Amino acid sequence: MSISRRAFGGVAAATAGLAITSPTRAETAPAPKVRNRIAVSTYSFWRFKDDSKLSIEECIDQAARMGFDGVEILHIQMESEDPGYLQRLKQQAFINGLDLCGLSTHQGFVSPDEAVRQKNIDHTIHTIELAYALGIPTMRVNTGRWGTSGDFDELMANRGVEPRLPGYTDDDGFAWVIDAFEKIMPTAEKCGVTLGLENHWGLGLTPEGVLRIVDAVDSPWLRCTLDTGNFLEDPYDRLEKMAPETVFVQAKTYHGGGLWYSLELDYPRIAAMLRRHDYRGYVSLEFEGEEDWRTAIPKSLAELRAAFG
Structure with missing residues (x-):
């Protein structure tokens, strides 16, 4: 039987309470400051730029050379899904001393067409199984969006806001997304892959939208992926609303100017909040950003190490 997220949290709290009843000398000592491990998304090298389409293998080698602790794989950047290819990636990361720590995927459930939603459900289940084969413990997921923008450039020009499909409401969209994730949860639980719903446009444009879905599904296998660069106004209070449910953080930098926009993010402040x-x-x-990844990524790593490490 599946356990709800709230019940899971209660069990964890009760277990923690038992530990507190008989503290040892070590347990009463001040807790050490958390050092978050720093990974790099393969998207950071690729960025959908025609002159920068590195393979996953090249990204792993570069991440190791630069001194990262792990690699997050962008699914659509993968050149194959054959079992042999997956296992070679896993071995390459292991030999380089890196974790494959995340899989970043795309799906969209904001559609009145049940067949479209089912196609995206099937796709998400398939990518959960890929994450399991790669030994990856968490996977970024999206709500999807209304699709009424002409293209992504238009969406960004409108600060991520787009009109609803005529004749439908946000409540309709949330119902579709919640129903889809409820159908996906058994596979996530079976594979041991924690899904992180990202603040990523569509119904995930606000922390309230993300948390409405996470709370409704109420599973420990659906939590939040926190993207520091996807709240374009007043980011800090919004990031903090999601922080209690966050299992993975994606940290944006924009050296050379952003591809669509730039934010001046205070990473020491974000690290302290987390x-x-x-x-x-x-x-x-x-x-x-627009700067060459060879110089921008090491600078970004130093910035994140200083804030989080």
Whole structure:
């Protein structure tokens, strides 16, 4: 039987309470400061730029050379899904001393067409199984969006806001997304892959939208991926609303100017906020600037190490 997220949290709290009843000398000592491990998304090298389409293998080698702790794989950047290819990636990361710590995927459930939603459900289940084969413990997922923007450039010009499909409401969209994730949860639980719903346009444009879905599904296998660069206004209060449910952080930098926009993000402030919420997981760099990745990614790593490490 599946356990709800709230029940899971209650069990964890009760277990922690038992530990507190008989503290040892070590347990009463001040807790050490958390050092978050720093990963890099393969997107940081690729960025959908025609002159920068590195293979996953090249990204792993570069991440090791630069001194990262892990690699987050962008699914659509993968050149194959054959079992042999997956295992070679896993071995390459292992030999380089890196974790494959995340899989970043795309799906969209905001559609009145049940067949479209089912296609995206099937795709998400398939990518969970890929994450399992790669030994990856968490996978970024999206709500999807209404699709009424002409293209992504238009969406960005409108600060991520787009009109609803005529004749439908946000409540309709949330119902579709919640129903889809409820159908996906058994596979996530079976494979041991924690899904992180990202603040990533569509119904995930606000922390309230993300948390509405996470709370409704109420499974420990659906939590939050926190993207520092996807709240374009007043980011800090919004990031903090999601922090208690966050299992993975994607940290944007924009050296050379952003591909679509730039934000001046205060990473020491963000790191302090996450420490208040006892976040101990990975921080994965998503470099999204125009500067050459060879110089921008090492600078970004130094920035994140200074804030989080």
